[in-house]
Each structure stands twice: as structure tokens, then as C-alpha cells.
Amino acid sequence: MAGVGSDNRSGDIRIVVAGDAGTGKTSLVFAASTGHFVPNVPSVLPPAKLPEDMFPTRVPVTVIDTSSRTENRTTLVEELKRADAIVLTYSCDRPPTLDSLTSFWLPELRRLEVTAPVIVAGCRQDTQEEEDPTNLEQVMSPIMQQFPEIETCIQCSAFRVTQVVEVFYFAQKAVLYPAAPLADQEAGTLKPRCIRALKRIFILCDHDRDDALSDVELNDFQIKCFQAPLQPSEISEVKKVVQQQYPGGINDRGLTLAGFLFLQALFIEKGRTETTWTVLRRFGYNNDIRLADDRLPPPFRRHPDQSAELRDDALDFLRKIFFKFDIDGDGSLRTAEVEGLFSTAPANPWNEAPYRDAAEKNVLGGLTLDGFLSTWALMALLDPIRCFEYLIYIGYAGDVSSAIRITRRRLLDRKKQQSDRNVYQCFVFGPKEAGKSTILDSFPGRPSPKEYVPTTTDNHYVVHIVDQPGDTKKALVLREIPEDNAEKFLSSKDALAACDVAIFVYDRSCESSWKRATELLLSVASQGEATGYEVPCLIAAAKDDLDPYPTEIQDSTRVSQDLGIEAPIRISGKLRDVNIFCRIVSVAQHPHLSIPETEAGKSRKQYRQFISRSLKFASVGAAIAFVGLGGVLPLLLSRNVAYDDLKISNWPQKKEKKRKFDVFASLKDIYNGK
Incomplete structure (x- = not known):
């Protein structure tokens, strides 16, 4: 139940080799790229491309040799930051170079915020004394626990050309099949996101929905992922391994979800991360264990x-x-x-x-x-x-x-004077402490905090279903726009494009609150007129349980009449008034009825109407002149009048006629905004 899947990665994999001077970096790179050892190599090799047939994945690999000299520090840092994987070397016959990995190189990678996987390569394995071989696992285990970015540790010899290719195979594998997203190596468990993805895959493969993979379903899974069926004996062997090591992984119907997860954890534990990644990628997952863009x-x-x-x-x-x-x-x-x-x-x-x-x-x-x-x-x-x-x-x-x-464009909704949306978005504007958050909290029936807590972000939303006449339901989204962010928010041309209706909340017991709400209302109205995203508006007089300031009724009535919108809706934070939400939806459904008009907007509208009437008048005049010309031409032609005599430039009163056509053209230019 294993196999190597292809990765969805494109382009070369860059593997950077770094470490203390004299640890065998350059000899390692040379031996990998040429297949043999030479005693004298340059201090630093140029980038080397490894043969594509060196690894089963056939993904191109470029190896970057580096210098640890101080004067080459800038180049080293740049290469480390560009690396897909890093090979850190130490010399097996020089213990201080191993200590340098934990005292300098690994901490330095963290300081530089380099997140590429790390392979630790012990070079010059041939120089170790035969009678006192180093126990690699014993030495490296505490280091790997301290630095989980280390994927693998391996010892090699460029002199004997042993395990040289394996160093770069493990580096390539760490890029194509990284262990970090799959498992917590220290805890020895699968990571939650990996478990979630594998659970979904299990459910998709459990065709009969009996919470187990039968032999047939297990074989279908194998074919889908690895393009090769399992023999009955192989299926029995897989189930036997699970039964022995994880009894709850098998029942009378087949392999359970727990057993399926156990198998994948077993592959990862044995270093077979390519198996689990092949499964994930066959079902559309990327390296972040999310569905890939092409899905x-x-x-x-x-x-x-x-x-x-x-x-x-x-x-x-x-x-x-x-x-x-x-x-x-x-x-x-x-x-x-x-x-x-x-x-x-x-x-x-x-x-x-x-x-x-x-x-x-x-x-x-x-x-x-x-x-x-x-x-x-x-x-x-x-x-x-x-x-x-x-x-x-x-x-x-x-x-x-x-x-x-x-949905249809809101611009068309307003022209057709009706919206057929099922979800409406309402922007809630108003000064601080006016009661915006109270309205939002009351909509889904949530109690407001006893103490005032200002909203500081633009992503405060609430949503609820609103019942409408005719037994229809609409979803209404309320989005609070904090006062401090309103000016910046409205500076965007498309700020109001997503808005179906706007409501402006003020504290009717506070005159300054009313004035600020009016300023915001005028800003929104002006922005809508300027950009074409005109929005219907409502005013909400909050805190109706308090006494209003002396001229509140006169002020609010005057402004609403001047702008051509409804008088303020009175609400109290102590009560959940569902009528206001029904009113918001009703206004959104018929947006043309509540769009405010500023004085500047009215002037522009009157000017456009004047231009439109002028153009109609000019068009009628031109049509009459053309009809008249149509009656004169046959008469002139019947008298054999020369062609030159028919030119407009030769007609009497030619200047007056040309002026009229110029005026007509100018009016068109004005109307078209030129």
C-alpha cells in the first residue's frame, strides 16, 4: 500500500550547502554532481545541476555551494533565504564543527527567519576510527528535539562516494514531501489538519457509508492513489499489521477510520512521507493541506x-x-x-x-x-x-x-426600481456612543455589554434572517463602520458599491451626535452621487428612552425633508425592535425611494434635464431643416443648378446656419461630459 506520487511543484529545487570552513561542503557537492572524488577542488563551486535521472521524481535539483568566510557573508545570507532546502555540514572527525551547528548555524537560520527544511550531513565519515564509531541517533536525537526544522541526519563520505546522493535525495524529499505539515515529530502524532484531510478522504472512499473500508473499497483506494491494485494476500497482510499493532483499527466490516489514520502515521514514522503526500495530492490537497487552486x-x-x-x-x-x-x-x-x-x-x-x-x-x-x-x-x-x-x-x-x-448589478436594481436579491448588506454609520453596536447586538438577539466598548475594526458584522410579507425570508447583513475609520473608508471609489442600504445612527439626547451623523450622511450621499453608487439611506434616532435635545425633532425633520428621505426611525437599546430590520430590508428591495439628494446633486440633475431638453429642441430644429432641404433639392435639380451652388458654404446666411450646427455640437459635448 505504498508508492511515490508526483508533486505539483514546478521549477528547480534549490538546495544550499552551508557549514563551517573545512567540513567538506565543496567535495560533497562535487562528488554528487560528478560521481567521483578529486583531492583538489576550488574553494567554492558554481551552482551545479544534478542529473534529473538521479532521483525517481525526476524533479530538477540545483545545488548551491557557499563560503563561510566573513567577506562572503552577504552572499551566504541571500542564498539561505532563497533556499528550498538547506544541507548543514559538519566533519565527523572534528566534534567542534558539530557543536557549531547548535551554537551558530541553526540559531542563525531562525534569526534570519529561514523556514526551509534542514538536512544535517556528517561529512568525512571515512575518517572515523573503526573501533569507535559514532552512534548518530544517540548524538542527533537531542539536537533534533531542540530544532524540529531538522528533517534528517545522515553521514556520508565524498572520498568513498558513499551516501552522497542520499544527502540530496533527502533534501529534495523534504521539499516535495515535507514531514512538518503532517506530523508533530516530538509528540509522535499526526497534526490536526492532516487528520482532518485524511478523515475526509476516508469518508469519500467509504462508498457504502458503513464507517469502514471493505477489501473492495481498500483496493479502489489503492488504485486511485498508486495506480496499482493490491493482491488479496497483500490486503490481508495490511489488516494483520493493523490488527496486531492497533486492534481498534479493524472490525468485521474492514479498516476503520482509526486504522486508516494509524497506517498513515506508520508510514510517516518510518520516513515514508511520500506515501501520505501521494494520498493527499490524489485527492486535491496542496502543501498547506488545503484544496489546491485547480480544485x-x-x-x-x-x-x-x-x-x-x-x-x-x-x-x-x-x-x-x-x-x-x-x-x-x-x-x-x-x-x-x-x-x-x-x-x-x-x-x-x-x-x-x-x-x-x-x-x-x-x-x-x-x-x-x-x-x-x-x-x-x-x-x-x-x-x-x-x-x-x-x-x-x-x-x-x-x-x-x-x-x-x-446577482444583478445594484445600479440596474435602482434603475428598475426593484431588487431580487436574497441577501442584503446594510452599512451602519454614526458617531461614537450613538448606539451602532447596540443595534448590531440586538439583531441576532444578543445582549449588549453593560459598559461601552468602542468598535475599532471594519469587520464587525452580524447577520440574521428577516421575515417579509408574503412568507418570504431575506438574509440581512449589518456591517458597522466605526466613526474613526469612516473618512478613510469612504475615500475608496468603490466603498459604497457593496452597500444595499445605509443607516445613520445618532443619540437623540445629544445634539453633537446628531450633527456628526448628519455630516456622515451628507458624505455618503455626496460619495454616491460622485461615483454612481447611490445608496438608499435611513436615519435611526437611538436611545428613544432618553429625553431628546431641545430642537431634535425640528432638526431631524428639516434634514430628512431637504434630502428627500424618511423621517428618523426611533429606537431604544433596551428593546429589540424588529420593525427597524424589516424596514431596512423593505428599503433595500425598493432602493429608488430612499436615495438622498444633496443640493449639489439637485443642481446637477436640473442641469442635465436642461441639457436634455435643449438637445431635444435642437434635434427637432435640425429635423425640420432637413425636411425643408428635402423639398428644395428636387426643385433645384430639375432646373439643372450647378453642383457648386448646392454647397452649404455658398448658401445665403451660411454663417448663421453654421453657428447653429456649432451650438448643437457644443451642447452634445457638454451633455457627454466633454
Whole structure:
């Protein structure tokens, strides 16, 4: 059950050889590239390409010799940073050079933040005394525990040309089949991400879903990964090894998941990392143990004002998955159940911002079905490729076209005066302590902190399902825009492209809060008019349980009337007012009704209307003149008038006619923005 798979790497592998002076670096490189030893070699060799047929992978390898002299320090550092793998040498007959690895070379690689795998090569093995051979494992074991970046230790002799090729084979192998992502060498266990990937592979190979790989399924797995079947005797031998060393790995149906993981751990322990990597790569994993780019769709081509949503096929799949992992049947997914859901993914993506605590949970902290679907809607909105990737991890078998759709442009929605989206995004603006975070917290029914905690990042999101008339449901995403970040945020041309509706929150008991909210509202309105991404806007008068400042009603009424939007919606942080969220969705569905107009915007609109009327008038005049000309031409031609007499330049009042055409052209230029 083994084999060597090809790596998806392209280009040469650069192996840099470094170490103390006189440890045999150059002789090692020369012996590897030529196959023989010479007593006198240059102090430093030029880059040497090893024969491609030297290794079974046939991946090109370039070996870089280096000098440890002080004057060559800069070149050495540059080469170490460019290396795919590093061979550190010491001389078997000079113990201080071995000590130098731990006192200088390995710490120096860490200081330079070089993360390439390291092979330790003990050169001049032929100089060791026969009667006192060095126990390599005993010497190197504590060093490898201290420096886990060391992949392998090996002793060699350039003089006898023994184990020279093996040094560079292990270096190449450390690049193509690195052990570090697979296992914790010190603990002797598989790493969590490796276990998750192997678990998914096991489930994909368990065709009858009986939690075990039968002999037929095990053979299918072998053929898929290594292009060679297993003989019945070989399958029996594999199962026998597992049964003897890990009894829980075999049951009456076949190889269990525990047994499958044990086998892979056994390969890694014996240095057969290429076996496990072959399995992973056959199922589409890259060196980070994530699905490779060629297993995922390319980035979606879309305008900034288009967004991504989950289709019905994906939503139906997610509903089934929800109830499958709701083990206790309480209508929610608790933390352990969510972790179980993502146990075949590289990690639980909802443990990090902006998904953590973004959706509704019940009183016991379980994620409700609405909260579950809402979080997926948020993933699709913010990162559709990653959303589809995680759908694959949890078992979705459809293609991306059946899972995700790109919506119509918001610009067209506003022209058509209607939106057919299922997910709306609302930007929440307002000054500090106005109550923005309180609104966001109340949306999924989460209590707000008793003490004020300012929001400092732009990735504070909440999402929830909003019931609409006609028994329809829409997902609403609220994104808080901190006051300190608002100016920088709005400086981007496409800042408002992803916004379906904006709401401006102010503390109605504080006049300065109102003034700042008005400034933000005017900034957004002006930005929308300037970029074409005009957004419908609402005003929220927060803290309605407090007394308003004296002129609050007059001020808010005047501004809303001047801008042509609704009067402020009054809300209180002490109550969860679902009406405001329904109102936000309603405005997003009919965006043309609540787009504010500034004075500058009104002036531009009036000017465009004037130009449009002028162009229509000029067009009518030109049409009349053309009709008149059509009546004169036959008469002139019938009288055999010379062609030159028909030129406009020879007509009476030619200057007046030319001026009219010039005016007409100028009006067109103005209208077209020239």
C-alpha cells in the first residue's frame, strides 16, 4: 500500500550547502554532481545541476555551494533565504564543527527567519576510527528535539562516494514531501489538519457509508492513489499489521477510520512521507493541506456592485447537513456539533472574525437553523470562493454553478426600481456612543455589554434572517463602520458599491451626535452621487428612552425633508425592535425611494434635464431643416443648378446656419461630459 506520487511543484529545487570552513561542503557537492572524488577542488563551486535521472521524481535539483568566510557573508545570507532546502555540514572527525551547528548555524537560520527544511550531513565519515564509531541517533536525537526544522541526519563520505546522493535525495524529499505539515515529530502524532484531510478522504472512499473500508473499497483506494491494485494476500497482510499493532483499527466490516489514520502515521514514522503526500495530492490537497487552486473555481468575474449568494441546491444541502449534525435533536448546533461538522475541513472557519458570534444562537449557545444558514450567507457574500471550498469539505458534491449565483448589478436594481436579491448588506454609520453596536447586538438577539466598548475594526458584522410579507425570508447583513475609520473608508471609489442600504445612527439626547451623523450622511450621499453608487439611506434616532435635545425633532425633520428621505426611525437599546430590520430590508428591495439628494446633486440633475431638453429642441430644429432641404433639392435639380451652388458654404446666411450646427455640437459635448 505504498508508492511515490508526483508533486505539483514546478521549477528547480534549490538546495544550499552551508557549514563551517573545512567540513567538506565543496567535495560533497562535487562528488554528487560528478560521481567521483578529486583531492583538489576550488574553494567554492558554481551552482551545479544534478542529473534529473538521479532521483525517481525526476524533479530538477540545483545545488548551491557557499563560503563561510566573513567577506562572503552577504552572499551566504541571500542564498539561505532563497533556499528550498538547506544541507548543514559538519566533519565527523572534528566534534567542534558539530557543536557549531547548535551554537551558530541553526540559531542563525531562525534569526534570519529561514523556514526551509534542514538536512544535517556528517561529512568525512571515512575518517572515523573503526573501533569507535559514532552512534548518530544517540548524538542527533537531542539536537533534533531542540530544532524540529531538522528533517534528517545522515553521514556520508565524498572520498568513498558513499551516501552522497542520499544527502540530496533527502533534501529534495523534504521539499516535495515535507514531514512538518503532517506530523508533530516530538509528540509522535499526526497534526490536526492532516487528520482532518485524511478523515475526509476516508469518508469519500467509504462508498457504502458503513464507517469502514471493505477489501473492495481498500483496493479502489489503492488504485486511485498508486495506480496499482493490491493482491488479496497483500490486503490481508495490511489488516494483520493493523490488527496486531492497533486492534481498534479493524472490525468485521474492514479498516476503520482509526486504522486508516494509524497506517498513515506508520508510514510517516518510518520516513515514508511520500506515501501520505501521494494520498493527499490524489485527492486535491496542496502543501498547506488545503484544496489546491485547480480544485476550486477561478475568481468570479463581477462588477463591484454585484454580490454572491447561495442557490437553492446549496441551501437544501445545508439544511440536511444541519439536521444530520444536530445529534441531540434540540434544533440547534452546539459548539461540539459545529466542530464535528467541520472535522473534515482544515479548521472551523467560524472560530474567527467576522463569522464568530455573527449569527443567532439560542439561550444555550447553540446555533439555530436560521443562524446556521445566515452564517453561510455571510461567507458567500464576503468570500464566495472560500465558501464553496468549505462546502466541498463538508460533502457538497455539486459544481459551483449549482451552489453560488452572482446577482444583478445594484445600479440596474435602482434603475428598475426593484431588487431580487436574497441577501442584503446594510452599512451602519454614526458617531461614537450613538448606539451602532447596540443595534448590531440586538439583531441576532444578543445582549449588549453593560459598559461601552468602542468598535475599532471594519469587520464587525452580524447577520440574521428577516421575515417579509408574503412568507418570504431575506438574509440581512449589518456591517458597522466605526466613526474613526469612516473618512478613510469612504475615500475608496468603490466603498459604497457593496452597500444595499445605509443607516445613520445618532443619540437623540445629544445634539453633537446628531450633527456628526448628519455630516456622515451628507458624505455618503455626496460619495454616491460622485461615483454612481447611490445608496438608499435611513436615519435611526437611538436611545428613544432618553429625553431628546431641545430642537431634535425640528432638526431631524428639516434634514430628512431637504434630502428627500424618511423621517428618523426611533429606537431604544433596551428593546429589540424588529420593525427597524424589516424596514431596512423593505428599503433595500425598493432602493429608488430612499436615495438622498444633496443640493449639489439637485443642481446637477436640473442641469442635465436642461441639457436634455435643449438637445431635444435642437434635434427637432435640425429635423425640420432637413425636411425643408428635402423639398428644395428636387426643385433645384430639375432646373439643372450647378453642383457648386448646392454647397452649404455658398448658401445665403451660411454663417448663421453654421453657428447653429456649432451650438448643437457644443451642447452634445457638454451633455457627454466633454
